[in-house]
Amino acid sequence: MRPWRNQFPVFSWLRFQSQVLAYHDDWQHAEEERQKEFNTAKNAVLPLSVKPRTIVLMIGESITRDNMSLYGYSRQTTPRLDARATKDPQFKFINDAWSLDASTVASFRTMFDFKVPGDTKEPTGNVFAYFRAAGYQITWISNQDDKAIKSEWIAHSDKQIILNRLAGRSSRSMDDVTLEPLKNALADPATHKLIVVHMIGAHPHFSLRYPEGLQPTWSDDDEVSRQMKANDRSIVVQHAREQYDLAVLYQDTVLADSLELTEASSKHVPAFWLYLSDHGVETGNYENRTGHSQTTPNGYRIPFLMWADPTLSTQWVWSDLQHRSFRSDGLRHILFTAAGIELKSQAMPSLLSKDYQWQDPPSKTRFLSKP
Numbered sequence: 001m002r003p004w005r006n007q008f009p010v011f012s013w014l015r016f017q018s019q020v021l022a023y024h025d026d027w028q029h030a031e032e033e034r035q036k037e038f039n040t041a042k043n044a045v046l047p048l049s050v051k052p053r054t055i056v057l058m059i060g061e062s063i064t065r066d067n068m069s070l071y072g073y074s075r076q077t078t079p080r081l082d083a084r085a086t087k088d089p090q091f092k093f094i095n096d097a098w099s100l101d102a103s104t105v106a107s108f109r110t111m112f113d114f115k116v117p118g119d120t121k122e123p124t125g126n127v128f129a130y131f132r133a134a135g136y137q138i139t140w141i142s143n144q145d146d147k148a149i150k151s152e153w154i155a156h157s158d159k160q161i162i163l164n165r166l167a168g169r170s171s172r173s174m175d176d177v178t179l180e181p182l183k184n185a186l187a188d189p190a191t192h193k194l195i196v197v198h199m200i201g202a203h204p205h206f207s208l209r210y211p212e213g214l215q216p217t218w219s220d221d222d223e224v225s226r227q228m229k230a231n232d233r234s235i236v237v238q239h240a241r242e243q244y245d246l247a248v249l250y251q252d253t254v255l256a257d258s259l260e261l262t263e264a265s266s267k268h269v270p271a272f273w274l275y276l277s278d279h280g281v282e283t284g285n286y287e288n289r290t291g292h293s294q295t296t297p298n299g300y301r302i303p304f305l306m307w308a309d310p311t312l313s314t315q316w317v318w319s320d321l322q323h324r325s326f327r328s329d330g331l332r333h334i335l336f337t338a339a340g341i342e343l344k345s346q347a348m349p350s351l352l353s354k355d356y357q358w359q360d361p362p363s364k365t366r367f368l369s370k371p
């Protein structure tokens with residue numbers, strides 16, 4: 001029984017009104033933040049001087065590269081990406097890629113917010129504000145409902161396509177719903193486009209992240225399941241691992257399809273496609289549990305994949321990329337290089353530059369003793 005006061009019209013309407021006022025306050029505040037970030041960006045970027053191009057940024061959720069066959073996992077969970085890797089020199093993946101945080105919003109902050117000269121407390125650098133200030137049109141396609149992501153990052157985009165309006169772990173919305181909007185966004189006549197696709201990936205609950213009836217490519221008595229049993233993993237964890245791997249297998253099809261769409265559009269306007277996950281998860285590998293993990297390295301070991309039209313990649317260090325390392329706070333440098341966005345101040349060399357410098361992030365060094 002809920003307290004009767006909450007149901008009684010006089011009280012419930014008063015409470016509703018105070019919530020409305022609080023929301024208005026939030027919106028007002030968010031609008032001021034957004035304006036401040038845009039002004040910072042306006043002062044920092046030079047006018048665009050590159051020919052038309054399209055940047056596609058695919059953001060995954062809760063995918064650890066440890067469970068992708070592309071990265072050496074014994075179960076064939078990424079057959080289409082594996083095939084692409086063997087035959088397409090324009091497709092690259094970074095072996096040593098790390099998120100700096102193990103949860104969504106904190107990780108988004110490391111990827112998309114940064115301090116600029118003059119910032120003392122809060123960072124006012126925002127990747128999307130920079131893209132807009134430079135003259136890019138931003139389309140944000142989201143299959144992941146999150147209030148903070150909406151107000152801090154989606155708000156900077158010109159077009160917002162929100163496909164999943166149910167927050168939380170129990171919503172079921174297959175990531176292939178993003179493909180049709182992606183196709184439309186790629187066909188948009190704007191000359192310089194950034195298209196962000198935020199997928200729900202393998203966000204818990206894992207069982208809701210692939211279509212019912214999806215068949216595994218592995219047997220139920222393979223090396224992985226034998227290892228899980230040998231490590232005394234509970235039945236619940238063993239079951240969750242099966243579901244997780246199926247979620248990765250499904251993600252493979254969405255990623256491969258999105259890359260094919262991007263490649264097709266690149267015949268008209270050169271494109272750059274990038275996929276990374278916001279963070280990884282524990283899948284019964286190090287501990288007898290599954291889910292977000294700050295205590296094990298697979299909570300931070302993320303996939304990082306790129307594809308570029310040859311007319312773009314010839315300007316960068318493309319053939320050597322596989323031997324380089326990536327950390328998620330370096331994402332903006334790559335995006336700016338790929339987009340041809342130039343800053344008035346000296347920019348940090350990106351992963352795509354010959355002068356790239358690497359330093360292990362804390363999320364990696366704290367696990368260096370673990371294999």
Ligand SMILES: [Zn+2]
Pocket residue numbers: 061062103104105203278279
């Ligand atoms: Zn996440």
